[in-house]
Amino acid sequence: MGTWTLFRQLRALKPKRSLTLLPVSVLKPLKGADPSLRENLESFFLLDPVAPFELLFSVESKKDPAYAVAKELIDAHSQVEARIFISNETADDFAHIGMNPKLKNLARSYEEAKYDLVLISDSNVRVDRDELDVLVSALTPKTGLVTSIVAGTHFKGLGGFLEAVFLNTFYARFMALSNRYAKPCVVGKSMLFRRSTAKRFGGLKILSQFLAEDFMAGESVHKLGLQVKVASRPVDQIIGRHSFGDFWKRHLRWGRIRKAHAPLAFCFEPFSNSAVISLIGACALHSLNEMSIGAVFAGSLTLWGALDWIQFIRLSKCSLAQNLLFPIGWILRESLAIPLWLRILSGNGVDWRGNRLILARGGLLSETRDRS
């Protein structure tokens, strides 16, 4: 059902060109320079939307290696309207912004943006030339926010592989299902919204009180009676090289955010695991029809894995060799799901880019200690 919902959502493979001339300010928060940063950022300079757009980069200081990369690209693409903001230089002007490090970094560029429509796009996102048109075409008068399903691509290392398996199977399916049948699920990698809409719920001042600003943006839009729309094309997250430890820490953080924001849904998460569901189904069928537990369990797992494999091939854009390795990655990820869930359960702390943050109930950031 999840795979079907996801593919229905992605059915419009040919992006619709927006017929409305809505200019967009693209906000890019930067911190550190991943190997793929240059290519990722350059893809935004190559955007070719119908309406005008501007690029606004935010870095904490000029010493950040991302600053040099962005500066170089701005100089090389003088035809594109682009600026860089150094957030530390104006931190005092934005004292009302909460502890969320990404939004603290973005506050100035958000304020200085020329257009009402803003796209917040993470540094590890790479886009096609018509990305803005694809996103803008999803806007309707009842739409409060447009987000995208994330496709994990260009992965290296065990952690990167597991990340791609997670994003392109469980997470893509979860997002499609959640947006179709339950609550809006917004991914901070790509969020398009009107600042005038955000002003109605308090804008960055409210969102920055939470680590999961994307979840809260969706929640706030929902409280205003507006819809969250998912764009018809996934956005590429360039995963790059990750170790197993990076994967574990990242998912510990995501899990604790989920636990803080939606504790009830978190309690039921183990039941979204293929092995748990297959075992329950096998036991149920055994008690009803005396079917073999082992055969039903194996059959269910195989079907589940096959559907996930189809999703992985569709979203990951990887080589044949990497595609053939999928079953190993899938078994490993599915095996890690329950131990990871238990680890998430054991605390409320998260590590995020050198900061130790504590999540209170509801996802409020309650405490921070800088480790750097």
Added chain:
Amino acid sequence: MILSDFHIHSNFSDGKHSIPEIIDFYGSRGFGAIAITDHLCEESTFLGKAAAYLERTLTPATFPLYLEILRSEAERARKQYGMTVIPGVEITKNSLSNHRSAHIVGLGVSEFTRADGPIEDILKHLKNQGAVTIAAHPVSTGKLEKQTLHLWDRKEELAPLFDAWEVGSGRHFFEEVARSGLPMVASTDLHRFSQMTGWKTFVHLKKSERKAEAILDAIRSQKVSFHDYHDVIPFPRPALDLFPGAHGVGHLDAVSAASSA
């Protein structure tokens, strides 16, 4: 006189509709003042925790968002409909026993109030914010549903801390409250638009005095009267085109309850 409703729930707790939808609903019916009063449950009890898990209560995390949306929508309501929107809460102390359950409406709140602890402390905290305190549906509705009787059981002791007691809640009229001589107010306790028919309050102020503070003062000084309001339930959308004008028409019965002005 200002037609008002001081007890309305939104999708921040167990209401069905968003705050903007509620404002358009009331604004288009000519109301002069409303208060959105979402549930704020205890954090320490099982029922309160369940409400938080099921997202049926305001929490310290959602309260700032609630106030921000109310602030911006109040501005819109004033410009678009000339209607005053008052930020409120319904402090909800639920127990399995009806006699230990109490709901307190606070109007004009500006800070989060914890629902745990003694009722006297909660009322003082609300009053320190300049809020009006109302005992919500304090007597039995006579129906097989959850009752909140604790405040009425202690009415002599708690009366000085309340600005008003609900004499009408939805379609229920509480004769005991009307006869008690206590200050009163009547509201819908609306969770969905189909519940619109029911008791409402007229605030005896001029249109030019339609400020939140003046309305709260009018409740305190009991410049109010109560009316049974009948709302024509809208037809489903396709039928609307066949019966233009049938949608959302409200009318008031003749004055049918005590006026304590």
